[in-house]
Amino acid sequence: MKYLITGAAGFLGVNLALRLLREGHEVIGLDNYHSGTEKNISLLKKWEKFKFIKHDVINAYDIPCDVVCNLACPASPPHYQKDPIYTLKISVLGTLHALENAERHKALLLHASTSEIYGDPLVHPQTESYLGNVNTTGPRACYDEGKRAAETLCADFTRLGRVDARLVRIFNTYGPFMRDDDGRVVTNFIIQSMNNTPITIYGKGQQTRSFCFVDDLIEGFIRVLALPSNQGPINLGNPNEFTMLELAAEVQRLIGSNQPFSFQPMPIDDPRQRQPDITKAKKFLQGWEPKIQLSEGLSKTIEYFKNENK
Numbered sequence: 628m629k630y631l632i633t634g635a636a637g638f639l640g641v642n643l644a645l646r647l648l649r650e651g652h653e654v655i656g657l658d659n660y661h662s663g664t665e666k667n668i669s670l671l672k673k674w675e676k677f678k679f680i681k682h683d684v685i686n687a688y689d690i691p692c693d694v695v696c697n698l699a700c701p702a703s704p705p706h707y708q709k710d711p712i713y714t715l716k717i718s719v720l721g722t723l724h725a726l727e728n729a730e731r732h733k734a735l736l737l738h739a740s741t742s743e744i745y746g747d748p749l750v751h752p753q754t755e756s757y758l759g760n761v762n763t764t765g766p767r768a769c770y771d772e773g774k775r776a777a778e779t780l781c782a783d784f785t786r787l788g789r790v791d792a793r794l795v796r797i798f799n800t801y802g803p804f805m806r807d808d809d810g811r812v813v814t815n816f817i818i819q820s821m822n823n824t825p826i827t828i829y830g831k832g833q834q835t836r837s838f839c840f841v842d843d844l845i846e847g848f849i850r851v852l853a854l855p856s857n858q859g860p861i862n863l864g865n866p867n868e869f870t871m872l873e874l875a876a877e878v879q880r881l882i883g884s885n886q887p888f889s890f891q892p893m894p895i896d897d898p899r900q901r902q903p904d905i906t907k908a909k910k911f912l913q914g915w916e917p918k919i920q921l922s923e924g925l926s927k928t929i930e931y932f933k934n935e936n937k
């Protein structure tokens with residue numbers, strides 16, 4: 628099979644590409660390095676069946692393939708808030724162009740949506756039927772609303788029979804190939820502890836997140852693509868929930884750092900609680916559920932960053 632991955636230079640893109648290349652597929656990576664790295668693409672270029680095209684997805688493209696994996700979009704708040712109008716364009720126009728390319732080549736499409744479409748949820752844990760609580764004008768809206776509009780495009784192309792667009796709603800995922808400066812909580816905590824500096828905690832650290840190790844997520848992608856028919860949006864994430872204080876303590880334990888925490892004000896619109904209900908994924912994806920729990924996943928991620936910094 629020939630897979631086109633938009634956003635191949637990013638964290639999930641490179642992990643997905645490696646999985647597919649290991650299975651013997653052809654992979655074309657598309658990226659403009661907006662938030663991804665040339666280093667990730669250099670690694671992929673070692674594979675004979677990998678081809679890279681530098682392209683900005685806000686412009687249309689025509690690339691023959693069997694499957695389009697639409698991942699291009701900055702995912703961490705500092706990256707997507709840096710140029711919010713561009714972020715919105717990437718989500719909407721990038722998804723439109725991915726769908727048009729899939730339609731032209733009769734390809735299946737996987738769209739990387741997000742738990743952010745639930746906003747600051749009023750229902751807990753979040754099932755796919757929950758419609759969300761998003762502030763349309765806040766600093767996170769460029770990402771959240773862009774991703775909501777992208778889902779609408781995917782649903783309409785599917786309803787019209789133009790493309791079979793599979794929607795996965797990804798909850799916080801972490802692991803090797805994250806950027807050490809991406810500003811996401813797991814990398815922040817690991818890098819601060821490795822540098823033996825205080826971990827930054829927003830608010831009182833009681834807000835919770837559930838963290839999925841990347842290999843589990845990628846397995847979910849593969850199973851969604853293998854489904855015989857489109858089942859609508861599917862949550863993928865790890866339902867085990869931790870407070871930021873618990874995460875910080877676990878990172879410090881694994882690294883052996885004992886700096887005091889540095890408490891800072893909560894960012895605007897930061898969700899207080901996030902936890903996927905994965906009943907639907909379990910039902911349709913042959914019992915899929917995360918296998919790698921927090922300590923093991925964090926250890927693998929810490930190992931990656933230690934090797935990177937050698």
Ligand SMILES: NC(=O)c1ccc[n+]([C@@H]2O[C@H](COP(=O)([O-])OP(=O)(O)OC[C@H]3O[C@@H](n4cnc5c(N)ncnc54)[C@H](O)[C@@H]3O)[C@@H](O)[C@H]2O)c1
Pocket residue numbers: 633634635636637638639640657658659660661662663664682683684685697698699700701702703706717721739740741742796797798799800801
């Ligand atoms: N990692 C997570 O926890 C998570 C959670 C929910 C959703 N997602 C979604 O998964 C996808 C991948 O996320 P990630 O964590 O790998 O993020 P990332 O920032 O590491 O990767 C995104 C990639 O897209 C590329 N890109 C951005 N704008 C582009 C453009 N205009 N043209 C071409 N390439 C462009 C970037 O350069 C980068 O390589 C995103 O769509 C994100 O919204 C990720």
